[in-house]
Amino acid sequence: MTDRKQITIAQMEAGQSGRVVNIDSGRGMKRVEAMGLRPGKRVTKISGMFMRGPITIKVGGTQLALGFGMAQKVMVEVAGK
Amino acid sequence: MKILLVGNPNVGKSAFFSRLTGVRVIASNYPGTTVGFTKGFLKIADDAGEIIDVPGTYTLEPTCKAEEVAVEMLGEGDVIINVLDATNLERNLFLTLQLVEKGIPMIIALNMWDDTKHRGISIDAEKLEELLGIPVVPTVAVSGEGMKKVIDRIPEARILPLPGRTHPEMWAEVGRIVEQVQTVVHRHHTWRERLGDASIHPLTGIPIAALVLLASFTIVRFIGEGLIGFVFEPLFEKLWLPLMTDLSDALGGSGFWHDVLVGELINGELDLIESFGMLTTGLFIPFGAVLPYVVAFYLVLGFLEDLGYLPRMAVLLDNLLHRMGIHGYSIIPTLLGMGCNVPGILATRILESKRERFIVATLISIAVPCAALQAMVIGLVGDEGIQYVAIVYGTLIVVWIVIGLILNLIVKGFTPELLIEIPPYRLPPLRIMASKLWMRTIGFLREAIPVLMAGIFVITVLYALNVFDRLANAAKPVVSGLFGLPEDATAAIVIGFLRKDMAIGMLGGLDLTSGQLVVGSVVLAMFFPCIASFVVLGKELGLKGLMGSIIVMLVATLVVGSLLNLIL
Numbered sequence: 326m327t328d329r330k331q332i333t334i335a336q337m338e339a340g341q342s343g344r345v346v347n348i349d350s351g352r353g354m355k356r357v358e359a360m361g362l363r364p365g366k367r368v369t370k371i372s373g374m375f376m377r378g379p380i381t382i383k384v385g386g387t388q389l390a391l392g393f394g395m396a397q398k399v400m401v402e403v404a405g406k
Numbered sequence: 407m408k409i410l411l412v413g414n415p416n417v418g419k420s421a422f423f424s425r426l427t428g429v430r431v432i433a434s435n436y437p438g439t440t441v442g443f444t445k446g447f448l449k450i451a452d453d454a455g456e457i458i459d460v461p462g463t464y465t466l467e468p469t470c471k472a473e474e475v476a477v478e479m480l481g482e483g484d485v486i487i488n489v490l491d492a493t494n495l496e497r498n499l500f501l502t503l504q505l506v507e508k509g510i511p512m513i514i515a516l517n518m519w520d521d522t523k524h525r526g527i528s529i530d531a532e533k534l535e536e537l538l539g540i541p542v543v544p545t546v547a548v549s550g551e552g553m554k555k556v557i558d559r560i561p562e563a564r565i566l567p568l569p570g571r572t573h574p575e576m577w578a579e580v581g582r583i584v585e586q587v588q589t590v591v592h593r594h595h596t597w598r599e600r601l602g603d604a605s606i607h608p609l610t611g612i613p614i615a616a617l618v619l620l621a622s623f624t625i626v627r628f629i630g631e632g633l634i635g636f637v638f639e640p641l642f643e644k645l646w647l648p649l650m651t652d653l654s655d656a657l658g659g660s661g662f663w664h665d666v667l668v669g670e671l672i673n674g675e676l677d678l679i680e681s682f683g684m685l686t687t688g689l690f691i692p693f694g695a696v697l698p699y700v701v702a703f704y705l706v707l708g709f710l711e712d713l714g715y716l717p718r719m720a721v722l723l724d725n726l727l728h729r730m731g732i733h734g735y736s737i738i739p740t741l742l743g744m745g746c747n748v749p750g751i752l753a754t755r756i757l758e759s760k761r762e763r764f765i766v767a768t769l770i771s772i773a774v775p776c777a778a779l780q781a782m783v784i785g786l787v788g789d790e791g792i793q794y795v796a797i798v799y800g801t802l803i804v805v806w807i808v809i810g811l812i813l814n815l816i817v818k819g820f821t822p823e824l825l826i827e828i829p830p831y832r833l834p835p836l837r838i839m840a841s842k843l844w845m846r847t848i849g850f851l852r853e854a855i856p857v858l859m860a861g862i863f864v865i866t867v868l869y870a871l872n873v874f875d876r877l878a879n880a881a882k883p884v885v886s887g888l889f890g891l892p893e894d895a896t897a898a899i900v901i902g903f904l905r906k907d908m909a910i911g912m913l914g915g916l917d918l919t920s921g922q923l924v925v926g927s928v929v930l931a932m933f934f935p936c937i938a939s940f941v942v943l944g945k946e947l948g949l950k951g952l953m954g955s956i957i958v959m960l961v962a963t964l965v966v967g968s969l970l971n972l973i974l
């Protein structure tokens with residue numbers, strides 16, 4: 326349980342939670358911050374659509390859906406196996 | 407004094423505005439409902455403060471046209487009522503701290519106060535007020551709770567000293583505040599949350615979406631047809647038509663004014679669709695044929711909007727829509743366009759890129775039939791058999807997808823990825839649903855009736871002057887040659903500029919074959935947006951965009967009309 330690893334939100338499993346450690350900059354990523362997704366926040370992945378479709382997460386009191394490319398820019402630390 | 411309602415999207419600003427002013431505006435459970443501003447006057451206070459509802463925004467650096475409107479309005483405000491979603495305190499306070507920097511007196515409405523209880527959140531509003539240094543009032547915009555108090559405390563609105571903080575400093579400050587005022591107790595998932603998750607999961611979400619669409623169509627048809635069959639048609643046929651027949655006799659059965667008022671006799675009798683008089687067809691089309699479907703459509707749409715389903719549909723469709731150069735949220739303008747193209751095109755303001763706005767607006771004006779047009783198609787083409795209605799819809803869907811695929815290849819620019827907030831499911835508040843339905847229905851009648859009346863008058867005059875004969879001759883190569891329609895259909899196509907429902911009504915008088923009716927309906931749906939949508943399209947896309955849109959439209963109509971004519 327104390328083992329930790331870093332993956333992107335895109336790589337998380339549905340239902341898995343983690344803490345955001347880094348967000349790469351890029352188009353639209355500023356808005357991501359304003360919507361409440363930023364380093365230090367705890368996120369839970371709710372689901373991801375087929376074929377690299379958008380990914381839905383829960384962060385704070387909000388559910389966000391973000392494109393796969395954006396999800397790849399968000400690094401989270403999760404409990405490793 | 408100008409009072410602005412500012413806040414994140416979907417926090418209840420518009421519901422709040424309606425409460426304060428009594429002015430109806432659309433409030434729906436998805437971010438981006440409001441795309442322009444509305445002004446009103448305070449209902450409760452004595453001094454006439456002007457209050458302005460603006461689009462929601464996450465930051466003061468706008469990322470789309472709707473947010474631009476919000477940020478621009480800030481320059482005009484004397485006081486800001488910053489509306490917060492109490493269930494999302496942290497994120498909402500980030501905007502609050504940004505607003506503070508603007509140096510405008512501000513007070514805070516802590517809205518959705520009722521929802522905090524369900525969610526196990528408790529907030530110490532007094533403490534928050536103390537920490538921020540500006541008044542904080544808990545409110546529930548849908549029930550009106552706290553409204554009076556907000557008004558009473560407007561004079562206490564204060565400018566905070568300008569601290570000039572950076573974003574990370576603001577977040578840190580927000581964090582400190584939230585920690586001191588908010589406690590969250592963990593509780594189990596509610597059925598609403600479970601349903602919310604299920605409808606966004608691919609395996610369960612797609613069947614749910616199919617079910618929702620099927621149910622929506624069934625309900626719209628059931629209500630629309632029921633209203634027509636049991637209420638409107640009997641009223642018109644049993645009560646109104648006999649009166650009109652008397653009037654026709656009194657007017658001598660023919661002549662210019664007879665034709666203008668009650669229309670021509672068809673086989674010696676008046677016909678509600680074919681006679682084309684102001685008092686017969688001019689009233690029957692809006693009230694008897696279209697209104698029932700408009701009511702039914704907006705009832706169902708309003709329910710889905712207030713429930714919070716639409717953003718979930720956006721997530722499910724995102725993949726498909728990206729192939730058309732647009733992202734999933736484009737489904738919201740598109741669905742609004744199925745009621746009336748005008749609000750649909752306006753709603754493209756929630757999309758971030760110009761390219762996307764162009765594609766979505768063009769697709770709406772070509773391939774998304776408004777409720778008035780659909781009602782007439784269902785009524786008229788449906789008489790020939792439901793399969794023909796299916797061909798019309800099927801063709802339009804294919805056209806929508808194909809034009810999207812093509813535009814994705816040829817339009818320059820960038821389509822951003824989807825990034826949206828998914829609101830929680832809420833039980834649609836009856837008051838808000840009723841208010842919306844009323845606004846949209848009245849809006850339809852106000853728009854349709856004058857244009858229909860004027861249209862019928864003009865048509866009768868033009869017929870009397872033989873103008874249509876000349877037009878028909880000029881348009882013959884296309885109308886008859888390519889589309890296989892009789893020359894008379896030219897008049898209907900011309901009238902399509904004014905109103906599509908009236909145009910389809912004119913096709914009804916032409917003794918067309920089923921195939922011709924299908925071609926005519928599709929051509930009318932695709933060819934040229936009605937004048938109202940045309941104006942809005944120009945305003946939203948600019949001259950260049952409008953020209954581009956029109957060219958796509960003309961080419962597509964010619965191709966699709968000819969192809970259908972060959973096939974059918």
Ligand SMILES: Nc1nc2c(ncn2[C@@H]2O[C@H](COP(=O)(O)OP(=O)(O)OP(=O)(O)O)[C@@H](O)[C@H]2O)c(=O)[nH]1
Pocket residue numbers: 414415416417418419420421422432433434435436437438439440441460461462463517518519520521545546547548549711712832835838
């Ligand atoms: N439970 C609850 N629901 C509310 C309250 N205020 C508004 N709502 C609902 O929240 C949703 C959003 O309300 P709107 O008034 O459209 O929000 P808005 O801030 O104008 O949203 P945008 O125009 O998109 O920025 C609607 O479905 C309202 O019915 C409230 O105090 N409590």
Ligand SMILES: [Mg+2]
Pocket residue numbers: 419420421432433439440460461462
């Ligand atoms: Mg609004």
